[in-house]
Amino acid sequence: MNNRTRRQSLILGLLMLGGATMVLAQQPPASKGSSGIRKPQVSDTIKANMYADNWFMLYINGELVAVDSISFVPHNVISVDLLPTYPMTIAVLAKDNADPKTGMEYANTNIGDAGFILKFGDGTVTNAKWKAKVFSSGPIGRDTKNPKVQTEPLPADWFAIGFDDSSWSNATEYTHEQVGPKQVFNDYDFEGSKFIWSGDIELDNVVAFRHVVKTPPDGKPRVDFSNLNNVVPDGPQRPPRGKR
Numbered sequence: 001m002n003n004r005t006r007r008q009s010l011i012l013g014l015l016m017l018g019g020a021t022m023v024l025a026q027q028p029p030a031s032k033g034s035s036g037i038r039k040p041q042v043s044d045t046i047k048a049n050m051y052a053d054n055w056f057m058l059y060i061n062g063e064l065v066a067v068d069s070i071s072f073v074p075h076n077v078i079s080v081d082l083l084p085t086y087p088m089t090i091a092v093l094a095k096d097n098a099d100p101k102t103g104m105e106y107a108n109t110n111i112g113d114a115g116f117i118l119k120f121g122d123g124t125v126t127n128a129k130w131k132a133k134v135f136s137s138g139p140i141g142r143d144t145k146n147p148k149v150q151t152e153p154l155p156a157d158w159f160a161i162g163f164d165d166s167s168w169s170n171a172t173e174y175t176h177e178q179v180g181p182k183q184v185f186n187d188y189d190f191e192g193s194k195f196i197w198s199g200d201i202e203l204d205n206v207v208a209f210r211h212v213v214k215t216p217p218d219g220k221p222r223v224d225f226s227n228l229n230n231v232v233p234d235g236p237q238r239p240p241r242g243k244r
Helices: 003-026 183-187
Strands: 046-053 055-060 063-067 077-082 088-095 115-120 131-137 172-174 195-197 204-213
Touching: 046 055, 046 063, 063 077, 077 183, 088 115, 195 204
Parallel strands: none
Antiparallel strands: 046 077, 046 115, 055 063, 055 088, 088 204, 115 195, 131 204, 172 195
């Protein structure tokens, strides 16, 4: 083989090697235990707007997600970002600003009213399809001279996914005028959602709600990130401490 032939062979070999290298570089690196699940982004979340007269706490799939930070006045909207997982079990404990011994408010001078409303960015809304259960009511018989309340202990697992709420009644819908939300309510999106409570918006002071959303109401497919902590997500991983 002369020098010219050697040079041609060497060039061809380098080109072939370079081509192979380029092809390999275009392939995604294989990772041991690759899950096919990516890490969630903010764009995967949905906005949750909630308003209560007067206070609430929200559980989703058995986990505490939001608590009203202001127990009474001014009435406020709580807005948080959620990473939804379906089916989605929603559980809410809502309370009117009532004395737990009398069922009255404003230094036991008045029988108050109540209401709760919720809207999620996936189209989930409150309405009469939700389940409701009263756990404190009063003053019994509207007796403001000798006010007393009737209470029932809240089950320890009332917010759990598998809790049996089949004996609970359906929630009752109320109008905007009946609840009378404060101005801040109008600054948030509650379109299509209804104020709900038990059958008595004045005497029932502690009410729990439950609702199961089987699939996204807006029909948009969403990634299930609920098991992310038990798998290795695709994409670059953070190196161990001390090896960065």
